[in-house]
Amino acid sequence: xxxxxxxxxxxxxxxxxxxxxxxxxxxxxxxxxxxxxxxxxxxxxxxxxxxxxxxxxxxxxxxxxxxxxxxxxxxxxxxxxxxxxxxxxxxxxxxxxxxxxxxxxxxxxxxxxxxxxxxxxxxxxxxxxxxxxxxxxxxxxxxxxxxxxxxxxxxxxxxxxxxxxxxxxxxxxxxxxxxxxxxxxxxxxxxxxxxxxxxxxxxxxxxxxxxxxxxxxxxxxxxxxxxxxxxxxxxxxxxxxxxxxxxxxxxxxxxxxxxxxxxxxxxxxxxxxxxxxxxxxxxxxxxxxxxxxxxxxxxxxxxxxxxx
Amino acid sequence: xxxxxxxxxxxxxxxxxxxxxxxxxxxxxxxxxxxxxxxxxxxxxxxxxxxxxxxxxxxxxxxxxxxxxxxxxxxxxxxxxxxxxxxxxxxxxxxxxxxxxxxxxxxxxxxxxxxxxxxxxxxxxxxxxxxxxxxxxxxxxxxxxxxxxxxxxxxxxxxxxxxxxxxxxxxxxxxxxxxxxxxxxxxxxxxxxxxxxxxxxxxxxxxxxxxxxxxxxxxxxxxxxxxxxxxxxxxxxxxxxxxxxxxxxxxxxxxxxxxxxxxxxxxxxxxxxxxxxxxxxxxxxxxxxxxxxxxxxxxxxxxxxxxxxxxxxxxxxxxxxxxxxxxxxxxxxxxxxxxxxxxxxxxxxxxxxxxxxxxxxxxxxxxxxxxxxxxxxxxxxxxxxxxxxxxxxxxxxxxxxxxxxxxxxxxxxxxxxxx
Numbered sequence: 001x002x003x004x005x006x007x008x009x010x011x012x013x014x015x016x017x018x019x020x021x022x023x024x025x026x027x028x029x030x031x032x033x034x035x036x037x038x039x040x041x042x043x044x045x046x047x048x049x050x051x052x053x054x055x056x057x058x059x060x061x062x063x064x065x066x067x068x069x070x071x072x073x074x075x076x077x078x079x080x081x082x083x084x085x086x087x088x089x090x091x092x093x094x095x096x097x098x099x100x101x102x103x104x105x106x107x108x109x110x111x112x113x114x115x116x117x118x119x120x121x122x123x124x125x126x127x128x129x130x131x132x133x134x135x136x137x138x139x140x141x142x143x144x145x146x147x148x149x150x151x152x153x154x155x156x157x158x159x160x161x162x163x164x165x166x167x168x169x170x171x172x173x174x175x176x177x178x179x180x181x182x183x184x185x186x187x188x189x190x191x192x193x194x195x196x197x198x199x200x201x202x203x204x205x206x207x208x209x210x211x212x213x214x215x216x217x218x219x220x221x222x223x224x225x226x227x228x229x230x231x232x233x234x235x236x237x238x239x240x241x242x243x244x245x246x247x248x249x250x251x252x253x254x255x256x257x258x259x260x261x262x263x264x265x266x267x268x269x270x271x272x273x274x275x276x277x278x279x280x281x282x283x284x285x286x287x288x289x290x291x292x293x294x295x296x297x298x299x300x301x302x303x304x305x306x307x308x
Numbered sequence: 309x310x311x312x313x314x315x316x317x318x319x320x321x322x323x324x325x326x327x328x329x330x331x332x333x334x335x336x337x338x339x340x341x342x343x344x345x346x347x348x349x350x351x352x353x354x355x356x357x358x359x360x361x362x363x364x365x366x367x368x369x370x371x372x373x374x375x376x377x378x379x380x381x382x383x384x385x386x387x388x389x390x391x392x393x394x395x396x397x398x399x400x401x402x403x404x405x406x407x408x409x410x411x412x413x414x415x416x417x418x419x420x421x422x423x424x425x426x427x428x429x430x431x432x433x434x435x436x437x438x439x440x441x442x443x444x445x446x447x448x449x450x451x452x453x454x455x456x457x458x459x460x461x462x463x464x465x466x467x468x469x470x471x472x473x474x475x476x477x478x479x480x481x482x483x484x485x486x487x488x489x490x491x492x493x494x495x496x497x498x499x500x501x502x503x504x505x506x507x508x509x510x511x512x513x514x515x516x517x518x519x520x521x522x523x524x525x526x527x528x529x530x531x532x533x534x535x536x537x538x539x540x541x542x543x544x545x546x547x548x549x550x551x552x553x554x555x556x557x558x559x560x561x562x563x564x565x566x567x568x569x570x571x572x573x574x575x576x577x578x579x580x581x582x583x584x585x586x587x588x589x590x591x592x593x594x595x596x597x598x599x600x601x602x603x604x605x606x607x608x609x610x611x612x613x614x615x616x617x618x619x620x621x622x623x624x625x626x627x628x629x630x631x632x633x634x635x636x637x638x639x640x641x642x643x644x645x646x647x648x649x650x651x652x653x654x655x656x657x658x659x660x661x662x663x664x665x666x667x668x669x670x671x672x673x674x675x676x677x678x679x680x681x682x683x684x685x686x687x688x689x690x691x692x693x694x695x696x697x698x699x700x701x702x703x704x705x706x707x708x709x710x711x712x713x714x715x716x717x718x719x720x721x722x723x724x725x726x727x
Contacts (some may be wrong), residue, residue, distance in 0.1 A: 059381075059406070060382065061381055061384050061403075061406030061407075061408055062405070062406055144555075144557065145490070146486075146491070146492070147490075147557075147568070148558070156490055161488075162490060164701075166555070167555040167701065168701065169697075169701055169702070254559065255693045259693075259697040259701055260697050260701070275377070275378050276684075276685075277684050278402065
């Protein structure tokens, strides 16, 4: 009893002994502790866990046994992994610039359209709201050979020979990428539009008075002032393309990852290794590689695009 | 106030009733994947079983097919999960390796009875001299053909091809192309992601004198002359004879269902889907024999197994339930409600079933069917798909493609058996 009051009193004395600033710090950390704890538990703990699992041999049902870096060595020697790695980067280096240029062109012109502006914007945004699975299936049918494939029907009605699209090792990846770009376009357009609208009109008025050409305005005013928007979209869509999955999985569900792994991205490989082969250690090693790739690409982009 | 008191009394009484029932009955849990007909059939079986065994309650839990293996794998380390479970025969090694399922107790499932009464394909369920699971029903392949397209090509719709040569002739006569050579209707479906992989591995390969694996299943044996012959014969359907085309109408079964394929190799599990076809009449016949009359088929099945979880009274209940699901009575229910073939010879080969125009060909095939042992079903399947794609898309020589496939699949087998 006396001991307890003693502790309480000394606690109270400790609190009273703090300066106002120190008290503020304690309060701040008190509040911050909740999100930090949450974030640590939800984000960092599983990430660390993935690193740990990647050094084990584990099929979910046995107890994990430590194998050191064996999973990573196996990964380096796996030709499928390198093919998949190449595919993943192809999605990134074709997808990101192409989608950004397209989105910017559309947004730039849409910004000037007054007639039915909202309606047109909504049309562009619509695919972004649709589920990737449904879209992937519709596009899958577009790519079919005659007599059900829309694109091949058109091609062959003009007398050209049919294209194999998803059944080809060279055409399959761009064929899968097209709907992915198309679906993300609406989001990027809207972000670009917001960025464009945020540029003060006084700059443009001043430039017009000085008689600067449209192209020069675009190069000297619009693009530099859009930089934060561009950085956001580059990083955001890069991560999206590096993690592409739904489109690929649904457009080639019979032979997941396309003929001879032509379209298989890293995420699909991870999924198959983990949830059909139950090779969890190996899948975790792939996850670690994906994590490192995402980290490097994002850091590199932020560094290249930051304001000097 | 009276209402409230009544309510409390009612709640107390029902809690008491449930608790009382719990104390007497043994409850066991049964898991299977979501497939409407299977769920209905199992509910019917559970109803009959519970009526015959008042002391036992069976809780029936289902999961979507895609999550099924993961759910099982996740439940085991947590010490949860079913007492009796349904699993694809090809997953057996993984589950046995993890000690997830236990050998079927010999007192309830005597080996001589299993070997006498079930079709020989259940041998695939044997590991180290013990049976680990038994099927209620099995599936085999057969040749489905479109009678309307046969008639249009001037063929007798009641005389489907019986040999591989006849099959090719019919395919050539029934294929339709437009002026520029685009396929409008296939003579024969070419669909490796469908059932053709099994057709090649367990049927064509054996008909050409080869076999897919060594007798202990640990070594690839298809990298052979026979393998090349079988792969070339199959690929020539598209490469030389142009009677079919991989990827035509997206899926082989879709092409057949749309009336745009004269023949397709498919399983008994497709009967439900093809049953909905309205615009033409179709027939079923046994898979074509080789020129010297050799036949083979691929049988696959889902088995019921007892997990490592139940002991004591629960184990006794699980044994009883498991025995009931593999009884002739349960098999007839399964055939009637799901359309899958009974796994016991006596239950399957009744006069009525054998003379059935649709079930008949599938049932006959059970006597010469093979079931492949898989250690990683999807990864091994991928090897087969890649093998065919190298031939179809990259024009690789069949021998070279086989060698590459054998190497890749051997690596999968080695990794498994080394453990």
